[in-house]
Amino acid sequence: MKITENGKNTLINELKDFDLEQTLECGQCFRFYKLDKEEYVIVAKNKMLHIKQDENQLIFYNTSKEDVENIWINYFDLDRDYNEIKEYLLKKDNKLESAIKEKYGVRILNQDFHEVLISFIISQNKQIPQIKQVVKRISEQYGEYLGDVNGEKYYSFPNPEKLGEITEEAFREMKSGFRAPYLYDASQKLASGEINEELFANLNEEDGRELLKSIKGVGDKVANCVLLFGLGYRNAFPIDVWIKRIMEAIYFGKETSKEEIQKFASNHYGEYGGYAQQYLFCFGRDAKIGTKTDKKKKSDNKK
């Protein structure tokens, strides 16, 4: 991986194990806007980033080398050896082989804790495009203007202090539905500092999860997403409808409780549970594994 400046832009060359589209479009973040193939505007870390991938090169438009080195390398998790992760997982069994091959370029983003918490509270019982809509509304109304690309304006996700100003009613008006009281509770706890990132420094996965679950509307699944995507707990293994279906299809062959899947994942994948989950989620959701469409396809094939 080599970083060079090119006028106003900064380039990273010799990328390995990275694909921008796969990383953004696999449901871990919600502030990305597609401009073209492998070209996006991303809002994160209080910044707006116009970025494009061209084979093994990443182009950061209007971005300094300092920002790439200090912010974006970490955000995209580019300073981690994913080859080692893949080898570890493939050594466990061959079930992950097609997922890792197909989704070779997925990385787990290092996002801001408060944004992940709010975003995944919204995510419950909602589809990804709709989650994006609500997060966008919150940002437009309570975030700061960051700039525009092609005439489209972009706003930061509000910081914890600003989140504390949003009433339950206001959350409802932004179409968060029944999640409004949950969002209000989380925002108040973030603003007051009752819940803050530093608290997790001395907590293991289990204790961290319990702390998160003290927030209304945060259960096991949302807590695990926050641990994995916002707090760096790479062993967290969120189980949603997709992961449940996928795990049942490739490991169990029958309907299996979340508790049982959780135990299995913890024993089987260990410290790399989060990566396994992400490869499986991206791959399985694309292939619609375990859904009606998938089952129909299989029965059609038998004919």
Place this chain on the structure above:
DNA sequence: TCCCAGGTAGATC
């Protein structure tokens, strides 16, 4: 019209 969505809280047994 009905069903489902990266679930969770509260009720009921």
Place this chain on the structure above:
DNA sequence: GATCTACATGGG
């Protein structure tokens, strides 16, 4: 404890 259901909103 394990299951059942209501919860807003939007799209297929």
